[in-house]
Amino acid sequence: MIKIKDLAFSYGDLEVLKEISMKLEEGRIYGLLGENGVGKTTLLTLLAGLKKTNYGSIDIDGFNPYERKPSFLSEIYYLSDEVPAIKMTAIAFASDRGQFWTNFDLKKFREIMNLFENDVEMRMDRMSYGQLKKTYISFALACNTKYLFMDEPTNGLDIPSKAQFRKAVLKFTSEHSTLLISTHQVRDLEALIDPIIILDHRDVLLNASLSEITEKLYFDYSTTVDPDALYSELIPGGCIQVLKNDTGMESKVNIEALFNTVHKHKELIKDMFNNKKA
Amino acid sequence: METEVFNLNRFWRYFKSDFDAFISRYGITLLVMSTLGLSLDLILGLFSLTSTGTWQGLIGPMRGALFFGTSAMVLIGSPAKLYGYLTDKKEGSAFLLLPVSTFEKYISMILITCIVVPLMFFMIYFGLDVMVCMIDPTCGTSLFSFIFYSDDFNLFNDETAMAMTEWNEFIEHFKVLLNPALYIDDIIGTSLMFLLGALIFKTSKTGKTLGCIILISIAIQIVITPILAITGLSAIRDLGSMDLSQLTAEQFKTSFPFYSWVGLHLGLIDTLSDMFVNCLLLFFVWFRVKRIKH
Numbered sequence: 001m002i003k004i005k006d007l008a009f010s011y012g013d014l015e016v017l018k019e020i021s022m023k024l025e026e027g028r029i030y031g032l033l034g035e036n037g038v039g040k041t042t043l044l045t046l047l048a049g050l051k052k053t054n055y056g057s058i059d060i061d062g063f064n065p066y067e068r069k070p071s072f073l074s075e076i077y078y079l080s081d082e083v084p085a086i087k088m089t090a091i092a093f094a095s096d097r098g099q100f101w102t103n104f105d106l107k108k109f110r111e112i113m114n115l116f117e118n119d120v121e122m123r124m125d126r127m128s129y130g131q132l133k134k135t136y137i138s139f140a141l142a143c144n145t146k147y148l149f150m151d152e153p154t155n156g157l158d159i160p161s162k163a164q165f166r167k168a169v170l171k172f173t174s175e176h177s178t179l180l181i182s183t184h185q186v187r188d189l190e191a192l193i194d195p196i197i198i199l200d201h202r203d204v205l206l207n208a209s210l211s212e213i214t215e216k217l218y219f220d221y222s223t224t225v226d227p228d229a230l231y232s233e234l235i236p237g238g239c240i241q242v243l244k245n246d247t248g249m250e251s252k253v254n255i256e257a258l259f260n261t262v263h264k265h266k267e268l269i270k271d272m273f274n275n276k277k278a
Numbered sequence: 279m280e281t282e283v284f285n286l287n288r289f290w291r292y293f294k295s296d297f298d299a300f301i302s303r304y305g306i307t308l309l310v311m312s313t314l315g316l317s318l319d320l321i322l323g324l325f326s327l328t329s330t331g332t333w334q335g336l337i338g339p340m341r342g343a344l345f346f347g348t349s350a351m352v353l354i355g356s357p358a359k360l361y362g363y364l365t366d367k368k369e370g371s372a373f374l375l376l377p378v379s380t381f382e383k384y385i386s387m388i389l390i391t392c393i394v395v396p397l398m399f400f401m402i403y404f405g406l407d408v409m410v411c412m413i414d415p416t417c418g419t420s421l422f423s424f425i426f427y428s429d430d431f432n433l434f435n436d437e438t439a440m441a442m443t444e445w446n447e448f449i450e451h452f453k454v455l456l457n458p459a460l461y462i463d464d465i466i467g468t469s470l471m472f473l474l475g476a477l478i479f480k481t482s483k484t485g486k487t488l489g490c491i492i493l494i495s496i497a498i499q500i501v502i503t504p505i506l507a508i509t510g511l512s513a514i515r516d517l518g519s520m521d522l523s524q525l526t527a528e529q530f531k532t533s534f535p536f537y538s539w540v541g542l543h544l545g546l547i548d549t550l551s552d553m554f555v556n557c558l559l560l561f562f563v564w565f566r567v568k569r570i571k572h
Contacts, residue, residue, distance in 0.1 A: 050371055050572045069282045073377035084368040087302055096295050100288070100377045 001026060002047065002147070002178065006056035009042055016042050018202035020056070026146075027175050028209075031193030032182040033259055038199045040182040041081065044149045047180070048078035060147065074102045077145045081152040083136045085127065090135045091120040094142065103144035112138035112168050116161060129156045137165060141172045148173070150181045154188040162188045186255040196255065198262045205262050208273050210253050216272050217261070218245040219254050230268075231261035244272075282379060289382040296386045300394065304359045308395065311348050312402035315341060319410055319417075335410070338418055345403065345421055353465060356395045357473035358483040361387055364570060365480045371572045384567050388560070392469045425458050445527050447542065454545035463552035470559035477566045513537065 002024035009017040016039040024030055034040050045051045046058060049065030049072070058065055063072040086093050090113065091106075098104035113120050116134040124132060133156045140148060154162050162185075169192060173179060183189055195209040206213075220226065223238040232241035240254050242261040262269045281288075319335035326334040336344065363369040373383070404422045411417035454460065475487025513534055520533075531538040540547065 045371075045572065048371075048375060050374060052571060068374060068380060070285075070288065070377045070379050071282060073375055076375075078371070078375055080368065080371055082368050084366075084372060096298065097372075097376065099291055099295075102377075 001061065003059040004047075004056070005059075007043075007046070007053055007058065008055035009039070009046060009051065010054055015202070017046075020199075020202075020204055022197065022204050022207050024178055024180065026178050028195060029169070029173075029179040029181065029193050031186070031189060031196045031255070032180055032199060033184075033186065033196060033255070034182075034199035035263075036184075038201050040199055041151050043199065044078060044151050044180065044182055047147075048076060048149055049073070050078070074100065075145055076147040076149065077101070077140045077143045079136055079140045079148070079150045079153060081155060083132055085125040085132055087123065087125050089121050089123050090118065090127075090138075093124055093135070094120075094139055098139070098142065101143040101145065105142050105144055108144070108172060109138050109142035112141055112172060115168055116164050130158055130161060133157060134161060134165075137168065141168055144174065144177075146177055148177060148179045150179065152183055152185070153181060154183065154185045157188075166192050186259065190255055193255075196258070198259060200263075200266065203266075203270075205266055206258075206269055206273055212273070213253055213258065214245065214251055215248075216245055217251075217253075217258070218243045218247070218249055219251040219257060231257060231264055233257060233260070283381050284379060284385075285382070288378060289385065292376075292378045292382055293386045293389070296383075296390060297394070300360055300390050304356055304395070307359065308352065308356070308399060309402070311352050312399045313406060314348050315344055315403060315421075316406040316410060318344060319414075323414070333414065334416055335414055338424075341407070341421060342424070345407075348403070349399070350468075352399045353396065353468045354472050354484055354488070357391050357469060358476040360391060360395070360476075361473060362476040362483050364477055364567075367572050370570065374570065374572065380568050384564055387473070387567070388470075388563070391473045392466045396465050396469065447527060448538075451542050451544050455548065457545070460545060460548060463549060463556060467552055467556050467559065470556060470563060474559055474563050474566065477563065477570070 004020055004022050004024075007017055007020040008015070016037075020043070032040050032043070042051065046053060047060070047065055049068045052066045060072065061075070063069060065072065065076075088096070091110070094104075094106060094109045098106060098109065110120055113135065116138060118131055118134050118138065122131070124135060127135065133153070137150075137153055140150070154165055157165060166189070169179070181189060181193060183193075195207060196213070197204060198206040217230075220229075220241045220243055221235075221238060222241070225232045225239055226241055226243060229241035229243050232239050240257050242254075242257050245251075315336065319341075323333050323335040326332060364373055376383070404420070408420045408422055411420040471491060472484060472487050475490065476483045479486040513536075516533060
């Protein structure tokens, strides 16, 4: 389990994260959403141990990530938004680096690469950005780590690859693995992420599962705008609006609408969901 | 708990992987640099053969100068090529998150930079040079023999030594400074300095490191020179008042005990000071690797 308590981080005078507290449970695929500059990437790098917290603590199964102990590192993989193009073939890269992750599976790497229609014998420094990203995604999934942190994994992927990515994540991650995926491309991952974390400057606005969200909010697709709607937006053929779910009716979460609702009614949403603190 | 810091099996796997990365990143450059002597010898020999009809490769002083030049380039340039990527966000992050302990990564880095690279360079360079000198009669003494066995390298030739018999004890200790083995720690120190620079500076790593070394040297001179001038002033005055042609080694020892002690322990002082600097550099490199963030 990941426990974040009163986490604060700043770049010099620029405060990015302040008093962030949350718990991430095992076996879930968390979607980490937030506006530009709220500290999503910073949070992921702190979780991976690439940065040291200024204040507060991060506890991942008893480890402090910044100590970067081998037994901790072999249980995590951080897939950065920007990945290096190594001067070796994908398969050579996977064999060379994979040996350090206890549960790395080269066969699985080949399988995922095959799913992505990526050539394992191709040199990584000759790959397009999308191909390179798919190689790293394949490697990340083949590491079979307990915790997988992904920063904008669908950036640079073409339309078929985005579907392949969803398929690969669902097929090749263990039910005990915890994934934390930061993204702006919410539609790419709509069917994948649950729970959803919405980060704001200095605060966690929402950390709730889809069932908790639909329990409290109702996503209405209709032609008329309800005056009590917390948020409404015109879409082709009508509008999408978000209302308080007073009747207990079920609905399908529209993540974009949810995101905008949360940002429009920050305090209300925090009160409604009693913003889980660690 | 021990396996978190050092595990031989994991370290060996990492070292092999790091060695492969070294070959991939710097192998060709190292090969070019260590065969530069042979290549230039061949080019000059062929040029001479076509123009004068006789084979004449690189002559002694040029071979020596080329060897020292290429050695310096390898020692100065290789650390940035090999580990400069650590300051890069993309590649540096991958290095930090590889499930190997920081200590193992550090040891591997030190072994490759300070031992493997210089050793491979010197072995190939000397090996080819010996080979050339065996085949080419115009070559003369090989660099290896010249540095390790030649009397020509001895600045204090017999004639001078004969004339200064009384000072032989001091001369013997000065000779220690010409022992090539004494420069192993300097080779390691140079590699460490430029490795530290490669881990600190994000761009122009080698140039900035050179600049820093020059600035630090100037700063040390500014501090040391007045101290030496003040403390050694009386000794210089005393020396000035003496008839130096009549000065004997015994008189020197009695009148200037500190300076004679220094003169008689030059090798030890050099080694100890180099070891001190190298230990400091090793600590700073470790500290940097341990504290690096992305």
